[in-house]
Amino acid sequence: MSNSVAIAATAAPVSGPGTVIVIGVTSAIARALAGEFAKHGHDLIVASRDIEETNAIATDLSVRHNVKVISKYFEAEIFGTHATFVDECIRDANGSLDGVVIGFGFMDEQSVAEAKFEVARRTIDVNVTATISVCEKFATQFETTRRGFIIGISSVAGDRGRQTNYIYGASKAAMTTYLQGLRNRLFKSGVHVLTVKPGFVDTKMTFGLPLPGPLVATPEAAARAIYNANEAKKNTAYVPWFWRYIMLIIGSIPEFQFKKMKL
Amino acid sequence: MPAHVKQKIAGWGGWPRVECAVFRPEKRRGIADVLANGEQPHYIARGLGRSYGDVAVNPGGGVINTTRLNRMIAFDENAGVLECEAGVSLEEILETFVPRGWFLPVTPGTKFVTVGGAIANDVHGKNHHIDGTFGEHVDRITLLTPTGSIITCSPKQNEDVFWATVGGIGLTGIILTATIRLQRITSAYIKVDYRQCTNLDALLAAIRETDDKYKYSVAWVDCIAKGAKLGRSVLMSGDHVAANELPSQYGHALSIPHKSKKNVPFNLPGFLLNPLSIGAFNKLFYAVHPSKQGQITDYDKYFYPLDAIHNWNRGYGKNGFAQYQATFPHDGVEGLVKLLEKLSASGRASFLAVLKRMGPGSKGLLSHPIDGWTLTLDIPVKDGIVQFLNESDELVAQYNGRLYTAKDSCTRPEVFAAMYPRIKEFKAIKAKLDPAGKLSSRLARRCGIVEGPVEP
């Protein structure tokens, strides 16, 4: 363990803010997080499957923050395109790559995911398979350069399976476990992995759901918390912070009782 | 199908509160998709919901929240010209451009307002007597018309559509983007001169005498004071401080101290605000603002004192309140006096009354300001409020004054038409742009701008 710490401490020095890649930037959380990085002087590469919107977001970020922003097309479900996508990101970052944010994700109503296998499968494909596909490629790069961070946006839904969203929950549990292992592997290379577990954030994923107002964070507040957690090299960040305690309570209910509950 | 949520929503005054189908597109195409889908009989755009009354609610129809379409598109650093989507807030513009030496050309008393909302109500600020309305600083608008086409309009191109849209309360189309001219500043600070005035006559005289010397001017008026003290007030006149005039203790001239925000987490019991407590507040305000010159304050404190307390509107309790803003032409000053007398006699105390001299109006067909005097006050919702406001409306109309769409919640069609004589021209352009009547709001129906029952 002390050995690893020493290795981590000798990781390549970083000179000023470099480039951060935000994938799935049409998510309001990811867009706001891109804005946090830009505000702190990072250049950006932003990507999503909607190139028109990605361009609009890229222009906005560069007008607001006077940083360089490149936009790219990214489709999570066409795995064969990922290698070229990652190579191009690395090339365009031009040696200044600081880290990557996995902001894409997919959720449909539980009842739909139960009834339609293709929806269940898409949930896994986007949240798990695509995350692994992309992160493995960046991990290899970061291992060679011995610097970088990976921020994965998982969910509190992965902490415990509930009848109301266990298919999405299962995908997020897999994502959380994956990021945990990746963190363990990359630690010795000085590469940081942050698992973000949002509770409720006011985005198009949750718009219209009957959520308890006071528990819902704005995307901007969530982004600030994520940025700070990454700066502080936190491993897991519940966003907002109080969700750690909500999930602690939910997690502590014995299964024989939990299975009878409606949550 | 574009997802909507049924919500009970209201303007900033919390009254009236009605159920609407709320859409919140996050992509540029989203608005057109909602309109084209046509699942609701009609729609209205809504920005940050800072209008007090019912101008951005639409019972029995759709409400399109534009706040997620808030991307900036281009900024010309030399000319200070910003192109942005209509959902960008004035707060975002200030945050981005004050540090670069640019300020809003015109700002209302809150920065939590969208560019779309500022254009649609053609808002005015403390510099109206010098700089006119927000719409007069707009170079260009791209408008999604109700039939689904996107047109560009400006004071030179599609001029009629432009001046119907400026102040057009969302009824001509959905503003997608706007190009606005910011003004140069060298510091983020304002120097303010305070002048106490013992009554209304003294105040009007002070404003007439000093207004042209200041870019910004507004007076706080004590509505409780009666008789000889009627109109007891503090006139606050200000100008931007030049960087080289700013004492060094303020640090970097273009940045201001960060403030923590206070919040009113829930509706306070209505009885907290009663004539006694408001009277006490008003006395206190007068006492702590003796006449003094050259007070330096940052732009946030000067322009947006209420923004420091989030959800301050909940202070009026769950019944909400109406805001009432009436503007009288110069020869209607008597109406202003009568309105103040009526209010102070009614016991429907106002927490905040603000008086300002307005300059000439803009070309906006339904734009509010006219050369004269404008008085703004809050009136808590209590029994008899509708009758009280309708009586006040009659009084305002009698003196050729008019009420402001951003604040209004009760005005009747005959009265509105009398106040806004260009309504006929507006209706003609609206009919051309929106033959099927796809854009409508509670206010539009209530004031007879658009046909249909006020509520379903």
Ligand SMILES: Cc1cc2nc3c(=O)[nH]c(=O)nc-3n(C[C@H](O)[C@H](O)[C@H](O)COP(=O)(O)OP(=O)(O)OC[C@H]3O[C@@H](n4cnc5c(N)ncnc54)[C@H](O)[C@@H]3O)c2cc1C
């Ligand atoms: C504390 C406070 C102080 C204020 N001070 C002033 C003041 O000094 N001067 C002043 O003039 N006003 C003032 N106001 C009123 C406020 O400036 C206006 O009501 C403004 O229009 C609110 O903008 P909004 O984004 O909240 O729009 P909303 O209130 O949500 O909507 C207002 C109107 O704009 C339309 N609209 C919004 N977006 C679009 C769009 N994209 N396309 C077409 N139509 C659109 C809506 O349909 C509606 O008709 C104040 C309000 C508050 C709460």
Ligand SMILES: NC(=O)c1ccc[n+]([C@@H]2O[C@H](COP(=O)([O-])OP(=O)(O)OC[C@H]3O[C@@H](n4cnc5c(N)ncnc54)[C@H](OP(=O)(O)O)[C@@H]3O)[C@@H](O)[C@H]2O)c1
């Ligand atoms: N909002 C919450 O309360 C909450 C709570 C816990 C976790 N999260 C997680 O936070 C992340 C961001 O979500 P959000 O709330 O901001 O919602 P969102 O706007 O729906 O974001 C999801 C993002 O993923 C993208 N995406 C989905 N499928 C894709 C595909 N096949 N290929 C490429 N991109 C794809 C979406 O692109 P399009 O814009 O093109 O659809 C969008 O950018 C997600 O991982 C979500 O699970 C959110």
